Amino acid sequence: AEPETVKGPASDPQCMVPWTTDTKFFKFPAKKGPYRIALANGYIANTWRIQMIQTAKAYAAQPEVKAKLKEFKVVSTGEDVPAQISAINNFIDSGYDAIVVNAQNPTAFGPVIKRAKQAGVILVAFDNILATEDAINVNVDQKGLGELWAKWLVKNVPDGGKVLEVRGVAGTSVDTDRHNGFHAVLDGSGKKWQVTEVVGKWDDGVAQKATADAIATNGPFDAISGQGGDTGIVQAMLDAKQKMVPFGGETENGFRKFCATKASEGLKCSSAGTGPAQVAVAIKVALAALEGKVVPQSVKLPLAVVEDPDFKKDQDYFPAQSDNFFVGNSFPTCGINFTAQEIMGQSKENQ
Amino acid sequence: MIAAEPLFRAEGLSKRYGGVIALDRADLEVRPGRIHAILGENGAGKSTLIKLMVGVVAPDEGRMTLEGREVAFARPAAATDAGVICIFQELSLIPDLSVADNIMISHPPTRFGMIDRPRQRRIAEEALERAGAGDIHPRALVKDLPLSRRQMVEIAKALARQPKILILDEATSALTASDVTKVFEVLKRLRTEGLALLYISHRMHEIAELADECTVFRNGRRIATFAAGTKTDAEVIELMIGREYKHAFPEKPGPKADGRPPALQCRSLGWADRLKDISFSLHAGEIIGLGGLDGQGQRELLLALFGVLRDCRGDILIDGNNVKIESPVAAKSERIGLALIPEDRKTEGLMLPMSVRDNLSAAAFDRFSRFGVIDRQRQSALIDEMIRLIEIKTASPDLAVSALSGGNQQKVVIAKWLMNKPRIILLNDPTRGIDVGTKQEIYRLLRRLADDGAAILLYSTDYDELIGCCDRVLVMYDGAIKRELVGTDITERALVSSALNVQDTEPAEASVP
Amino acid sequence: MSDATASRSVQRGTAMLRRLDPAVAASFGCILLLLLLGSLYSRSFLSPEYLLQQLKVASFLGVIATGMMLVILLGQIDLSVPWVVTSGAMMACAVAAHGTIGAVIAIPCGILCGAAIGIVNGIGVAYLRIPSMIITLATNAVAQGLMVAYTGGFAPQDAASRAMRYLATGNAVPGLPNAVLVWAVVGAAAIWMLSRTTFGRSIYAIGNREQAAYLSGIDTRRVTMLAFALSGALSAFGGVLLAGYASKAAQSMGDAYLLPSIAAVVLGGTHILGGRGSYLGTVAGVVLITLLQSILSVMQISEAGRQLIYGAVIILMLLIYGRQKT
Amino acid sequence: MTEWRYWFSEQRGTLLAIGIFVAMFLIYATNHPAGFSVNMVQTAANKATLLAFVAMAQAIVVITAGIDLSVGMILTLTNCLASWIVVGTATETALGVIGVLGAGLLCGMINGAVVIFGRLQPIVTTIATGAMYYGVALFLRPNPGGSVNETLADALTGRLFGVLPTSLMALAVTALVIWVPYSRSVVGRAAFATGSSEVAAYMSGAPIRAAKFTAYTLAGLLSAIGGLFLTFFSYTGEAAYASGNAYTLFSIAAVVLGGVSLMGGRGSAIGAIFGALAFRTIGDLLFVFDFDPLWQPLFQGLVLMLAVSIGAFGLVRVRNRLEWFG
């Protein structure tokens, strides 16, 4: 069954903010619960994804959510797009009511979206969204993230200068969006910037090595931005005795620990990103859509931003927790608040 | 009585490998309708000459003509096309392909660009038939065939290529006596059909039977060419080795009866359906031969003793003590003291690209290492001693064994086990492809080892060897020992008849079960 | 020093030079060439700091490639490197969180985990005779599975211990990173082992012809298993060093080491089918790969261009010296 | 009777692969929530054929005792290329398809030429060329995107007569048109000969170079067909490094599961196809068993390990230990 396109606002306007003013609103025919919902994940073997799955499990286990669910199934298919497409097809064929997807490739799901539509299955994409109007997207503004970091540098480095930009995985849309946003702002700032780009693949080790090389050959830098692997980047700065400079980066706990402790030395950070807890928002939207409530086709998530000097211990960063942990776990407007302990320790208590 | 114009002529061919002059300005003429034998010690340059002829390697200098036209084959395929076909000393069969595929490898019949398998099979069957090996199934994989069968496939493969010149580089060295007879018939027929044949062998009686003319090589040079039958064996051998030659197997003193238990004793040894109820004892100082047609379980018997075969039945006793030998590691241990000189030196005996030093060390690490750490000085001393003792011709112990001639490679295989000072030595056809001079050395060596207290079990396809070397011979047939010959009873006639498991003319001696 | 010993040492020196594989010499030549070309782009590629830093980074790959080399010499390959590296790092960090005892045994524990996975590989290859390319792929998947389950389920500690940090980034000898020293020790041990021990010679023998080695009474299965265990241990040790360098362990930190470690070993002249190769060559290969990656990383060209140049340069260098004799 | 035995022993690897696949697929199908349905088969087929093409490519190279670590990258490159040129009218689309296949062919020819004329070891050569192909892919698609002729795409990933998955038919046709003639041609047999013993093949005058060159070229072509199907399946192109690498590694696993000897000389692309199908089914099994999501990778690893160990049961029957080395 096709959704009706209706006028906004959404049933939960504070949480489900439309992407733009043009964003359509959907109203699906209400189904009777409890529902069968599936999460089709791609790659799994990094902390962000593991945390995301933990969060999804934790959210699905919350009493009021649990009551609405007959089944919540997660499958991770690895890096291969066709495998993920097939998993979604399988979910459709097996009669799941809604499928939440963290897509490996935003453009590759055309055929599945068609099938889901035919079968009346609600598709909700998050993190890596789907380039379509036929599925619901729950997303962080990747370009805006790049812009945010650039603005931070523009604001904190008075005269412009040498910038190190550590990029993500080449060939992905997230990397390109962030990169484009970043450059658009720098270029428009009127200051002179000399940007050195290296590839860090959102990985601490790779980013650390690339940063070390960049500092040794092109350094010292006056400002730094990293799309991920930021703990590694700061580590490389420390190892190379590069002076601490303003930094726009992601939300890794390790990075924020540095931000809090090295702020006095000049590491003025803007830490913002796309926390893994967005999966919970995606599930929430899927449930709302199934219940026949009005939802935007494209949901804009607030960025989890913390900027110097606001880093608060045990709220914005957790000294006792793993460096690899991503701190953006709360979307207060959606009533989603997971603490680090809840997520990382979740199954430990279950054991 | 030069019959015809030379079909092929080589003039002043030379080939150097680094410092080694493998071939030194050699000349050769080959005529149609004749069998031309090439003789020479190991390393004399025979194989090198052949390799130059068929384009496996390029000569440093010299020229070759075929049917009056100058030729220089860039690769073996080109020689094949021109009708110069060689059966190499190192087999050139492809193990994972079927017999038919191998026979027709270079020029298969095709239809619509695909190999016409039914026709290929027919041609292959014909070729096998012509080579006297009609018993080989054309679909069998080459790697599943025993060595002697493989060599027959090689011959069939050569015949299927319509050769003008057929070269056999020790092609008969792995064949059993009955196969040799068949191959000889084929070769003689080919001669009457007008082919030119080049025949390389270390077996004098084969050359006497086949050759029309002979050429002797020594140290890379052609020493002499003469019509067959114009020189005695002794003269020929002297030409080959460049010195006087005394043909004699060493004395056979036999074991001294000292009342000690046999060094090795088998009691009803059996394995799968290949070994049946084998019992014998072997004393220190004794050389026992294993005879019989190839593939009657001799190889399996040696492997069983050496701990390679699983689930053997029966008992093995070493010095009277029952032992279980589960692996070569156990077999060579101090307590047991076995050594096995394997059949195929290329795959089982040597690590070809490695140095002589490494190869000689491989079985005897314990002799010069402590806690797994090698004592280099001791190693070098032992190796130098061994090279001297066995007279391995190598420029340096650091040379790769692959660069040695076939005979010297074989010496390395034997020497590597002697490094370990074994008490019981099992040999699987150790003199295959070895020149007469070296053979004599090996016979003397074996006898000396026996005299020094080793017990030796020698499998050989060469009847002369069994007769000349062994104190006793056990003749095997179908996995069982059919007959034991002792002392003067070891005659060619007795060996052949018992190998075929037929009643001998002197029924008193036959032990038919 | 007397004249005699002097001349003897000169002799030994020239003997070593003569023994030096031309391929190894050429690969060191390529390193110089690479640096020279790099210096056209930026002077700093020739600065001692930069070079030392490269050596430091190279030492992680160097330790891992040492294990890979042992296995390649056997004629096998170890595709489980990525997650063995990670397992080693993660387990060492996890143990390090358990007080003083934990801190002391952290590094050995990490290495032992790698050795354990290596033993599984070894059993598969040596005793079950599964092709190494596939069994190591499978153990890699299993190791990944274990680490994912472990991270998700047990809230692990993943901060590197002080000792790990010191080992990877400290300077026991002023100016010389400890990681380089560690690699030097591992390398010296490898050279010694390969040339002076029965184990090392057995590896070469098996790599050349396993059947002949077996019939020579070498315990081929044990040697093979040990080599895989060592490879696992060295990969894990590489992981421990990496964790020290990054001051923490993370999932998938080993991904970037599989293909480079194979490439480094083969670039160093070791024959992929086993039996031939020298450790010095591997050293050259490791340095080559590290330098190439680093120089390309900071050149301001698109990632696409980098990949193209990376591949082209490797092929070019191999064409210069890595051709097989026929 | 004996004739039949020879046939059976020639096909043993392939038959075992079929057996493993059928067993796994039965487990999957009988536990599938949607039951054994046309849709389910189509889904499984579409996913598996991609890998099957790449596995065929790998098998053809492995039979010559080589290896092609660039197959995944050729797949990625042709995927990116197809997302540009397989669009528009029927003629344009047809030309586009030809262009894509030509590109794959060209990549394969480059691999072949470097391996043969450069006399380089295939494993590093293809690591390096793989990097280059990925570089080109990135040039073509710095961002995921592009499009494909959807009519063609739907036709080739849909069903014939409402039941038969077209992708499977395409796979069968490819096997029939490429593999069968190849394996029975002179060059194809020379490829087997080269893989089995290169020296013997040379001595026998088999066309070794032509065989290797054809093998690498066909591998490029088959990978391109895989890339084309990836585009049909996903409607877009993406220069995904990780997934390219994954396909390369999976293709090796598939080839081994399919009974192709990594030593060369033995096996068939048909076996590799079933190896690929079996390998893909391992992933599908996750879907029908209810595992904690974080334990899924471990489960997958263990099943893979089990599958590759099946061959090892044959060892129990080996009575002559020398057969270990055969």
Ligand SMILES: Nc1ncnc2c1ncn2[C@@H]1O[C@H](COP(=O)(O)OP(=O)(O)OP(=O)(O)O)[C@@H](O)[C@H]1O
């Ligand atoms: N590839 C090589 N590299 C170095 N030396 C070689 C090579 N091939 C042959 N030789 C040397 O050339 C000489 C001639 O060898 P060749 O194989 O022709 O001898 P042969 O007469 O065939 O001996 P055999 O009867 O033992 O087969 C030997 O000294 C051998 O060591």
Ligand SMILES: Nc1ncnc2c1ncn2[C@@H]1O[C@H](COP(=O)(O)OP(=O)(O)OP(=O)(O)O)[C@@H](O)[C@H]1O
């Ligand atoms: N590898 C082979 N070696 C030798 N002969 C073969 C081989 N394969 C097939 N043949 C023989 O070729 C003839 C016809 O071949 P055909 O192509 O029909 O083989 P087939 O039995 O169908 O084999 P397959 O099923 O493997 O294709 C038969 O006599 C067959 O025995």
Ligand SMILES: [Mg+2]
């Ligand atoms: Mg010879």
Ligand SMILES: [Mg+2]
């Ligand atoms: Mg010889």
